[in-house]
Amino acid sequence: MDETKPLKVVESSHVSPPPGSVPTTSLPLTFFDLPWFPLPNVQRLFFYEFPYPTLHFMETILPLLKQSLSLTLQQFFPFAANVVCPPSPGKPYIRYEDGGSSVAFTVVESPSDFRCAIADYPRDVKSLRPFAPELRTALSEAKDGTQVVLLPALAFQVTVFPNAGVCIGSSYCHVIGDGKAFMHFMKSWVDVYAAVGLEKSSLPLFNKDVIKDPIRVESFLLKMYHDWLSSLRENSGLTDVGSEVNMVRATFVLSRADVERLKQLVASQCKNEANSNQFHHVSTFVVTCALTWASLIKSRACVVNNLSYVDDADELYYFLFPFDCRNRLEFPVPSTYFGNCLKPGIVEMKKKELTGENGIVLAAKAIGSKVKEMGQSGISGAENWLPSIVERSKTGRLISLAGSPKLRVYDTNFGWGKPRKVEVMHVESGQTISMAECRDEEGGIEVGVALNKNQMDEFVAIFGQSLKLL
């Protein structure tokens, strides 16, 4: 059932803004953009029901899809550009060239089962890979003869499952922008496709000067960038998202009622505390992260402790989540700001707390406090953001979060219905979980998880049991 059958390439092309519509332009990168160089590209798959033959898609949908993409790229030109990576001591930057920059756009046909592709149940992590486009790093020669690495910003692959569905697979370079910037672009594409047009007030803002760097974090991050570039040249390739054998991925859906019950559980425990008058941040996001993180560590403990007895109850586990800083800093950054504007929130808890009876409540309190604290701290301590992630990820006990219910990925409706399923590929590393709003119920939430088969069995049982006991 998980077997993926070979694809047939139907069309291979490139889409760029209309010729002459965007002048050749360079944009600098900020200290929010630089940390993303070593990280994998973001691959997001949007699956739609489309019960028509491939020819129907090619004749009635594809021309307008490409034309509207071209017009949208005119407003979001960095997504048609490259990140230029010069050797030390050069600084990387974004470069768009009129007549030279474009987005790879491929159409393929798949004989695979669409229902299997959009399923929630655990499936081999490899089963979705054929639907995600690759972004290929290139080498180019600068005017002075030095070789520079070029990272393309974005690529699309549309997969048609004849008489069943289509998948718009995207791959973008995180250095260009974060999830908010990417979803701003996707929703604008939908509006242009539907001939709604783009409001001037909702156009992206490319002014990188809005990001202030009073403590010069950039200089430290540039050093890290040059180290990364050297290793890239030595290994002649980008870091791959490695994944173990026997890894499966699955989606877990929490209904609005599940979320409400979780919130009540946490709120009632907080009320019983001595400092009950203290405000606790008990949002949908917080309780969902708490349930998932606690279930993950419990399931890992079940699998590991079956194999050997290890006294690691005091060992620290880490949960990393991104915090969108737009409109939340010492200086104004508008919500339409294009680029990266995320800071990391890291929560740490002892294994015995997370896996204990009260693990979900303790995790919710820890994550909620961190969200609250981050809302007040602006960019202070920015020089420690990256080192603290690197240090903790070395332990193998760091789980990070991709996506957010606020990105509203299911609003990406081109006119043939909202997506049946949206998936984030790099969940498959097993170190990252994904989160999105629930497709079918306002207030519900979806979580994407990948684990080895044994741990997934435990996780399914623990996660389900926790919800039942609420």
Ligand SMILES: CC(C)(COP(=O)(O)OP(=O)(O)OC[C@H]1O[C@@H](n2cnc3c(N)ncnc32)[C@H](O)[C@@H]1OP(=O)(O)O)[C@@H](O)C(=O)NCCC(=O)NCCSC(=O)CC(=O)O
């Ligand atoms: C730090 C946070 C995760 C914390 O989220 P919380 O929901 O706990 O807290 P909050 O202050 O934002 O919201 C609290 C309450 O206010 C309401 N609320 C506030 N703003 C809202 C909005 N824009 N839309 C809907 N609801 C909103 C909610 O009802 C919520 O309660 P309730 O929910 O209970 O009703 C978030 O603020 C945030 O920054 N999210 C964005 C993260 C992001 O951009 N991730 C993508 C990373 S890029 C990436 O990973 C790559 C990619 O994805 O492409």
